[in-house]
Amino acid sequence: MLIADKGAARTASPPPSPPSDRQRRVRVLSFSQKLSRWDLKVSPFLYISPFFLLFAIVGLFPLIYTAVISFMDWDQIRQEGEFIGFDQYAWILSQPKFWIALRNTFSIFLLSSVPQLILALFIATMLDRHIRAKTFWRMSALLPYVVAPVAVGLIFNALYADNSGQINAWLTAIGIGPIPWHVEPFWSHVAISTMVNYRWTGYNALILLAAMQAIPRDYYEAARVDGAGVLRQFWSITLPSLKPTFIFVIITSTIGGLQVFEEPRMFDQYGQGGAASQWLTITLYLYNLGWSEWNFGRAAAMAWLLFLIILAIGLINLLVTQKLIGDAGGRGPTLTRAQRRQLARDQRDRRAQNKEGAR
Amino acid sequence: MSTPANRRAAGGIAVVAAGALALAGCGASDADTDANTGDGSAPTELSISTFNDFGYTEELLAMYEEETGIRVIHNRAATSNDARYNLFQKLGSSGLSDIEGVEVDWFAELMEYSDLLAPVPAGVEGRWLDWKEAAATDADGNLVAYGTDIGPQGICFRADLFEAAGLPSDRDEVAELFPTWDAFFDVADDYVEATGQPFIDASNSVLQGMVNQLTEIYETPDGEIIADSNSAVREAYDTVIERALPVSAYAGQWSDDWYASMSSGEFATMLCPPWMHGIIAGEAPNVDGWDVASAYPGGGSNWGGSYLVVPANGDNVEAAQALADWLTSPETQVKAFENAGAFPSQPAAYESESLTGYVSEYFNDAPTGQIGIDRAESVSVEPFKGPKFFPIHDALNQAVTRVFDGLESPDDSWNTWLNEVASL
Numbered sequence: 175m176l177i178a179d180k181g182a183a184r185t186a187s188p189p190p191s192p193p194s195d196r197q198r199r200v201r202v203l204s205f206s207q208k209l210s211r212w213d214l215k216v217s218p219f220l221y222i223s224p225f226f227l228l229f230a231i232v233g234l235f236p237l238i239y240t241a242v243i244s245f246m247d248w249d250q251i252r253q254e255g256e257f258i259g260f261d262q263y264a265w266i267l268s269q270p271k272f273w274i275a276l277r278n279t280f281s282i283f284l285l286s287s288v289p290q291l292i293l294a295l296f297i298a299t300m301l302d303r304h305i306r307a308k309t310f311w312r313m314s315a316l317l318p319y320v321v322a323p324v325a326v327g328l329i330f331n332a333l334y335a336d337n338s339g340q341i342n343a344w345l346t347a348i349g350i351g352p353i354p355w356h357v358e359p360f361w362s363h364v365a366i367s368t369m370v371n372y373r374w375t376g377y378n379a380l381i382l383l384a385a386m387q388a389i390p391r392d393y394y395e396a397a398r399v400d401g402a403g404v405l406r407q408f409w410s411i412t413l414p415s416l417k418p419t420f421i422f423v424i425i426t427s428t429i430g431g432l433q434v435f436e437e438p439r440m441f442d443q444y445g446q447g448g449a450a451s452q453w454l455t456i457t458l459y460l461y462n463l464g465w466s467e468w469n470f471g472r473a474a475a476m477a478w479l480l481f482l483i484i485l486a487i488g489l490i491n492l493l494v495t496q497k498l499i500g501d502a503g504g505r506g507p508t509l510t511r512a513q514r515r516q517l518a519r520d521q522r523d524r525r526a527q528n529k530e531g532a533r
Numbered sequence: 534m535s536t537p538a539n540r541r542a543a544g545g546i547a548v549v550a551a552g553a554l555a556l557a558g559c560g561a562s563d564a565d566t567d568a569n570t571g572d573g574s575a576p577t578e579l580s581i582s583t584f585n586d587f588g589y590t591e592e593l594l595a596m597y598e599e600e601t602g603i604r605v606i607h608n609r610a611a612t613s614n615d616a617r618y619n620l621f622q623k624l625g626s627s628g629l630s631d632i633e634g635v636e637v638d639w640f641a642e643l644m645e646y647s648d649l650l651a652p653v654p655a656g657v658e659g660r661w662l663d664w665k666e667a668a669a670t671d672a673d674g675n676l677v678a679y680g681t682d683i684g685p686q687g688i689c690f691r692a693d694l695f696e697a698a699g700l701p702s703d704r705d706e707v708a709e710l711f712p713t714w715d716a717f718f719d720v721a722d723d724y725v726e727a728t729g730q731p732f733i734d735a736s737n738s739v740l741q742g743m744v745n746q747l748t749e750i751y752e753t754p755d756g757e758i759i760a761d762s763n764s765a766v767r768e769a770y771d772t773v774i775e776r777a778l779p780v781s782a783y784a785g786q787w788s789d790d791w792y793a794s795m796s797s798g799e800f801a802t803m804l805c806p807p808w809m810h811g812i813i814a815g816e817a818p819n820v821d822g823w824d825v826a827s828a829y830p831g832g833g834s835n836w837g838g839s840y841l842v843v844p845a846n847g848d849n850v851e852a853a854q855a856l857a858d859w860l861t862s863p864e865t866q867v868k869a870f871e872n873a874g875a876f877p878s879q880p881a882a883y884e885s886e887s888l889t890g891y892v893s894e895y896f897n898d899a900p901t902g903q904i905g906i907d908r909a910e911s912v913s914v915e916p917f918k919g920p921k922f923f924p925i926h927d928a929l930n931q932a933v934t935r936v937f938d939g940l941e942s943p944d945d946s947w948n949t950w951l952n953e954v955a956s957l
Contacts, residue, residue: 356938357938357939450940
């Protein structure tokens with residue numbers, strides 16, 4: 175502290191600042207004081223910098239590289255290309271296959287996400303109750319998530335085979351008759367959705383369960399005292415408290431759903447999405463453009479289109495869920511724009527008054 | 534000054550340093566390999582990458598080490614697709630083995646980059662069947678690949694099912710049933726009428742067989758796409774739709790159902806290159822009715838087979854060429870056939886007794902070696918397959934599948950295919 179005092183004394187000669195100011199802050203500091211100030215300001219950024227450096231290398235660079243390639247007729251092997259502007263994008267948008275793939279992606283996404291979230295909520299509610307061997311049941315909910323998607327594909331394919339599959343054998347046994355899983359688009363989407371659900375339901379259930387456990391038990395006690403039944407408690411306490419978690423789960427499953435790849439890839443032996451593109455999804459189409467036709471320009475353009483689609487859907491998602499769930503995160507009441515403006519004006523006035531008071 | 538925070542920082546630095554060392558280590562080891570196998574001097578090790586089963590067993594490769602003192606490191610990819618991804622990813626840069634295996638299905642794509650491959654030295658040319666060599670010769674007249682095996686197609690049939698349907702079941706008599714595609718489909722109709730079961734496994738394999746008998750299919754050597762104007766393709770498509778669809782069990786091969794059906798007797802015949810014998814025997818080990826007839830409707834047809842190529846930017850091009858030469862010599866190829874059924878593409882091998890005298894126990898002691906030779910010699914046409922052959926043919930397979938599944942009418946499906954071809 176000795177050095178700091180000396181430094182302050184030595185540099186105090188420049189024109190004296192108004193007395194009130196000198197009291198409040200010391201403008202000129204010694205080196206070590208500067209150092210500790212930098213430490214305070216710069217260190218946090220240094221500590222988080224590895225992430226951003228890593229992101230720049232593995233995230234940002236591919237993103238920009240893809241964008242550049244998407245405007246080129248790119249030869250991946252010779253690593254050279256010709257700039258052709260928006261041709262690749264125009265080509266993709268003019269492909270009937272692209273629109274079919276878009277339809278399939280949304281169809282599979284809805285067929286998987288909706289039942290999956292409902293089922294996950296149900297499982298989480300069951301796990302939240304007082305049951306024996308809690309950990310065992312919770313772990314088994316997560317078990318399918320651990321199975322590699324390709325393995326899931328192989329197992330479900332054997333089940334869904336049109337002639338020799340178990341599922342059609344059961345359906346025939348109970349009189350419904352075989353379903354052409356690999357022919358009708360809708361049924362192929364149902365089959366693929368079951369694979370997706372198989373993997374992700376438990377995962378979502380555990381996230382919802384964690385959120386449920388964070389709900390204060392007093393709420394339930396109070397509700398019970400007031401005579402609310404189990405259903406009423408679920409609707410009036412559990413569901414509203416889960417809203418922020420729900421937003422998270424919905425958005426992650428939207429991103430996952432729009433990128434569904436392994437399951438349709440494994441659904442038949444060729445991985446091309448079916449003879450009439452019945453279960454071709456956007457990522458599958460992207461993959462085939464890149465890795466089977468070696469057309470990286472088109473694949474890159476497709477990747478950017480997918481990025482834009484996900485961004486758009488994500489925003490819509492956020493807006494809708496926020497509208498529906500005004501009180502996300504329980505941070506006080508939501509204000510209208512007029513109210514917010516009023517509040518800001520009040521604050522500004524109050525600050526101005528304070529300043530004047532200080533002078 | 535040894536505060537906890539300092540110690541933590543030191544730990545962090547140590548970790549980072551270790552990482553840097555590891556990176557440096559990688560760099561150093563790369564440099565080492567380069568130095569080890571610098572050009573000029575003979576290398577002590579060569580690497581070769583293949584897929585599935587080329588028949589290059591440890592013992593076979595050990596023989597090469599005994600002869601030359603060069604150890605051969607063999608990397609085997611599980612599927613031909615894996616090998617394809619690997620090859621195209623690294624072809625323009627580095628990281629390929631000294632010798633790479635290539636399948637004919639994607640060989641035409643590779644021929645676009647034939648300048649990146651080392652040509653076969655002059656003395657070795659002329660060893661292979663004409664059409665095998667012609668397909669590996671680039672526009673400048675350079676032979677750039679060493680032929681390994683071929684897939685001369687015969688007809689595999691279930692003798693027991695033929696007999697039950699009132700057809701001849703002796704393999705020589707059966708062979709006489711199929712001089713032309715018309716005759717083939719007539720027999721098929723009879724069989725279906727007699728048994729109510731499909732005659733052949735897949736319509737797409739019939740399409741493949743027919744298309745491989747054309748000289749020009751979808752592209753000309755100038756790079757022009759003629760798929761839409763080539764009447765022979767339309768004819769093949771129509772024939773498959775009209776005559777093959779009603780008598781096939783499936784549209785395409787390789788599905789779970791298709792595999793399962795080989796043992797169940799769901800169909801009675803398959804168009805069969807030698808490498809298919811192993812698949813049938815593997816899928817239906819308990820069926821004893823399978824046999825092979827030395828016949829193919831409308832002359833011969835080749836399906837599948839592979840090549841070895843030497844990337845031109847490798848470290849040991851000359852030594853690799855010597856190894857590829859040895860591996861594709863008639864004597865080695867006969868050994869590969871004994872090991873894995875990879876049928877040689879070198880006429881000199883067809884004089885070898887191990888090949889002519891080879892009988893397959895599973896196929897009722899059929900002389901599959903001699904049948905393969907006869908079939909290989911009956912292949913008179915090698916179609917030109919351009920770089921877009923694979924996607925165009927694949928799309929045509931899907932067109933047939935759509936009709937088979939009842940999703941589109943034959944004409945609609947054909948038009949969908951035309952659109953797909955136009956957008957390639």
